[in-house]
Amino acid sequence: MLKTKLTEMLGIRHPIIQAGMGPFSNNNLCVAAANAGILGLLSTSGIFSKTDQPWVYKAFVETAEASMDDDMATVLEKVLKRTYRLTKDNGGVFGINVMVSAELLDKSKVLIDTAIRVREENPAMKDHFKVIFTSAGDPVPWRDKIKNAGFTWLHVVPSVKGALRCQKAGVDCIVASGHEGGFHIAWEPVHSMVLLPAVVDAIGADLPVVGAGGFCDGKTLAAALALGAAGAQMGTRFLATQESDFHPLWKEQVVKTEDRGTLVARGIVGPARWLKTPSSVQHLQNTIVKSPGVFSGVPDDFTTVPPDLIQYERDGIRAVCTGDREKAMMAGGECAQRVEDLPKVQDLVDNIMTDATRIVQTMPHYLTNVK
Ligand SMILES: Cc1cc2nc3c(=O)[nH]c(=O)nc-3n(C[C@H](O)[C@H](O)[C@H](O)COP(=O)(O)O)c2cc1C
Structure with a gap:
């Protein structure tokens, strides 16, 4: 103990x-x-x-x-x-x-x-x-x-x-x-x-x-x-x-995650760490263009972030709820590779x-x- x-x-x-x-x-x-x-x-x-x-x-x-x-x-x-x-x-x-x-x-x-x-x-x-x-x-x-x-x-x-x-x-x-x-x-x-x-x-x-x-x-x-x-x-x-x-999809994705299996891209209230999937890789590309402060340490105001970037995340989470593996966006920490x-x-x-x-x-x- x-x-x-x-x-x-x-x-x-x-x-x-x-x-x-x-x-x-x-x-x-x-x-x-x-x-x-x-x-x-x-x-x-x-x-x-x-x-x-x-x-x-x-x-x-x-x-x-x-x-x-x-x-x-x-x-x-x-x-x-x-x-x-x-x-x-x-x-x-x-x-x-x-x-x-x-x-x-x-x-x-x-x-x-x-x-x-x-x-x-x-x-x-x-x-x-x-x-x-x-x-x-x-x-x-x-x-x-x-x-x-x-x-x-x-x-x-x-x-x-x-x-x-x-x-x-x-x-x-x-x-x-x-x-x-x-x-x-x-x-x-x-x-x-x-x-x-x-x-x-x-x-x-x-x-x-x-x-x-x-x-x-x-x-x-x-x-x-x-x-x-x-x-x-x-x-x-x-x-x-x-x-x-x-959702089982999210749990399974944590277990599947391997070496260098996460990335940082926009989250609703700032930078967020996501499990690497085709859809989060696309979100990363969108973030580089639409919310570059995520990578330069300069906070952008929530009200000025293009709504479609936030919507992309919401759609990704909705996809988890409907079991849509391709569109799903799932957050997770670097230690997922050890789980x-x-x-x-x-x-x-x-x-x-x-x-x-x-x-x-x-x-x-x-x-x-x-x-
Ligand atoms: C899927 C997921 C959702 C999270 N949601 C919240 C949240 O709603 N509020 C919060 O304060 N932290 C949230 N966190 C952060 C955790 O509370 C915790 O600080 C973090 O997971 C610790 O890092 P680890 O994932 O490496 O263990 C979340 C983390 C994950 C992985």
Whole structure:
């Protein structure tokens, strides 16, 4: 068993976070992750899509035991209550991942307000529904709302500057996400090997830091701990599991991905890492022409990006929902090339922990010059 500041802060057994991943729901994945002794995160970005991507909304509500007629807040309330019901007897701990990027602020507020209300109305949930995990925006404006409600607050950043902003906001734990990661990534690339120790050094010993981007097994979890982190968040790895709510096409594509199997092209709220397929290669070509800031680190305003570029992505995700392999666009991290199976979540967690523990314990034996 590896105890860290993360396991102690959240009361979880293992220092692993199952990442929030949209646009499909993570509802069943989150339940399995929480029950396996790690932090399970519910994704919420699919709830945003009722009018502009009803196919995503449909997939989302189906696994939430909700209805197409429900509004965003009602769907989330049903998801939270369901997750609580399915994790409480196993001592599971879970949270919600809410993107707070500028384009989504109205919706983010509805989701965070709903989360706070549902927990207040159901106080027994507090031992299980412990976390609000914000991403893709500035944490500072959310401080009073989240802190006053008593949640443990995690925020994800791609830079030291972002980490210092988290410290100012009073975030409880910082997730430093490197450019290897799946789906949305930063405009300016810094990869986990550099970012994670840089954030640990900048933040000091008080606040736990978790690594994200490229972590997918015992070796990489042990590496995160060696770099000073209190754990690792894993997205792509958990996407490809039996319980994951993602479409089988997407899961299979992660497993099929080989050496140099991802690319960076436009995503809805900025650069995104996609699994390499004919359709994402075409999207890359379109991005070079229509959103070159993705490659030069200069953010372009969402409102000025040609709508057909964004539509291409939406069509690609719709193609996943309809099982259209040729047109499908599927996001995933570089570590997809290291993912070779579709295990059950509990088996995956057990294997990761066995390997990480062995590596941490036996590391000195590999070093012939250690005295
Ligand atoms: C398919 C997919 C969807 C994702 N969706 C979200 C999301 O909705 N919100 C978010 O904050 N991060 C999202 N992420 C990023 C993950 O939360 C996580 O930080 C990332 O997957 C870590 O890198 P890894 O894929 O190498 O494990 C997504 C990642 C993937 C692969």
